[in-house]
Amino acid sequence: MMANKGVVYKEPGVVGVEEIGYPDLVLRDGPGVNPLNVGRKCEHGVIVKVVTTNICGSDQHMVRGRTTAPSGLVLGHEITGEVIETGRDVEFIKKGDLVSVPFNIACGRCRNCKQQDTHICENVNPDRPGSAYGYVDMGGWVGGQSEYVMVPYADFQLLKFPDKDQAMDKILDLTMLSDIFPTGYHGAVSAGVKTGSTVYVAGAGPVGLAAAHSAQLLGASVVIVGDLIEERLEQARSFGCETVNLREHANLEEQIEQILGVPEVDCAIDAVGFEASGHGQNAEEAPATVLNSIMDITRAGGRLGIPGLYVTGDPGAKDKDAQEGALKIRFGLGFAKAHTFVTGQTPVMKYHRDLMQAILNGKAQIAKAVNATVISLEEAPAGYKEFDGGVAKKFVIDPHGSLK
Template sequence: MSDNRGIAYKGPGKVEVVDLEFPDFELHDGPGVNPANVGRQLPHAAILKVVTTNICGSDQHMVRGRTTAPEGLILGHEITGEVIEVGPGVEFIQKGDLCSVPFNISCGRCVNCKERKTEICLNVNPDRPGSAYGYVDMGGWVGGQAEYVVVPYADWNLLRFPDRDQAMEKILDLTMLSDIFPTGYHGAVSAGVGPGSTVYIAGAGPVGLAAAVGAQLLGASAVIVGDMNADRLSQAASFGCETIDVSSEDPGQGLARILGHERGVDCGVDAVGFEARGHGHGAAEAPATVLNTLMDITKAGGALGIPGLYVTGDPGGIDEAAKEGSLSLRLGLGWAKSLSFTMGQCPVMKYHRALMAAILADKVQIAQAVQATVISLDDAPAAYAKFDAGAARKYVIDPHGVTGKAQALA
């Protein structure tokens, strides 16, 4: 048996559990690794035994064949794990620490990191600013949907949980700190959500639900979630959100019904991204729909938070423009209404410590909100298929069975 196993992308619609090399303190050649990163030495890294690692909608974009991800890429950027070995350059992180891993890989040394813009670190990806584990065009860092993974710049990147026993009791909440909870929260923050705000969140997948939880934490008076998936809308309603089924109701009409006026919302969040569909029953893909709708229904002077993923290369785009990430946006409307836009990766380290404290203090139950469902590594391919079919769940892989919560998938 191999010393390590992980989930590999094997072409559109296909993932497999494969044998992997055990991680060490060097970045080796492999699928998606930038040649300039091959042989990169990692004395500042830690090797983690993965405790939980989650399936993300961003992973699903790749698995659908909607990016330029190479076959063989090891997936997974949402990682929580136990440190089992540290490199000679690691000073503070120790063997046995239980830690959350921000999905952004950052060095802590460049000007962007020093300005808390860890999502666009300048030193970890030769392709462009910003990097992540197991993701296309992100430098080639091996993904964490595996039994073991290496984390560079460990003293900087790892968020150590203060009490191991307490952390394991709340592990399904804490596993969301690596990405979707900070990402959803960032969407709400960048949309300007505050006490008394009204906010419309497009998309009731895990990030949209996390944005809704974030908006509630920030004091929103009305959190309204739109989607076409009845199960996901029901999940949003289960923790106090208003909902709009955009397959049967126009978002603007739905907002008027809920709010009692046609002035629109204070804040808008796009938790859908580039695979958006139009509104109405059986609507086809129309990637600019969500952004144009948000510009229409957000009040003048408002803001849009855009944590939904947009890519520069989409082989499955509906036209040549969409294949390179060019969309038909109503920028004139946005300009006329003086709207603000914030997009890009979430700078996880800006938020994760405070959100960890909220979880540990029982101020939020993010796992319940997104229906966290624990599975084994071997069941990950089946979970990808269920998630792609619209399951209203957040699948959490437990590669070593340490949580004792894994469910067999039918």
């Protein structure tokens, strides 16, 4: 049996690289695995040798202790790799294929999957619709920040790259197809971005930068990115975004007006989520800040795309309501302005093929936009710490030293 190492959540603020066991086509018992999923046979699945796997802000929520993730959970839901074993029921995916793995796990058979709502598949998580690799309360599918990982429902889910050599030349862009590029793009599409739109993106982390780049691809005339960290804002400016520093200048409307001449935008994207901070020099965590601020600055009749993660349980929150996912949102303002809110995880498969073509044909430079930075598997714990400090990088883990 081959060995397999992976990145494991140990306790708040601590991850480690450990032996995790080589995968097979059965979902075995382990940390975070739903008892109703234990022993689930996956002859429709494949074993993937991981070429790249990325650290995500959603992972950081768990590592900070802001969820009920158990110790020992193998992390990682952004996976790109080579198929090295196929199950008995896999017909079209072949050994040797280089593939992108959507972070949503989806069966392809249920009502939601048939409607392209693969983010809320009904058959992969016994607790609720929707699942992902290496994530708390998502059914217990083993994470892919590892050397090898099992991927179920391979024929339905996997996006095969048409030419392996071409794909490896563009791998730092293509690795973003498993999550953040489709997630940023979904945020922009959900916000109604079109030719000529003025767009505000809250948050200059990797998803916010992906949303900003996506808004540009969709034809936005001006994309404004707001954040509290100047290094991240500098990264947004590097590919043509306007920026607002909400640590130095707390009044968002005034800053929008200085850029556009009016204190509002056509549409807005929340790429921050439930660990949002207030604005200003001494601001503290205030989880409804972004949602309320984007209602303030979005025109009447506008749309709000919300790819930022919100949770039903946040044990690290400062007040009891927020611990249960209840936030003080000015919903009446959104009602009065006839806003449209689009929430939920991204249905990756709705977008990933088109975005792959944009990458392969030179129309999208997502790796440059998010400052993709390659590290080894052993460097992952240090990468988590650096990312948690707000560095303007998207860490790409190269478990086998496959990248040039």
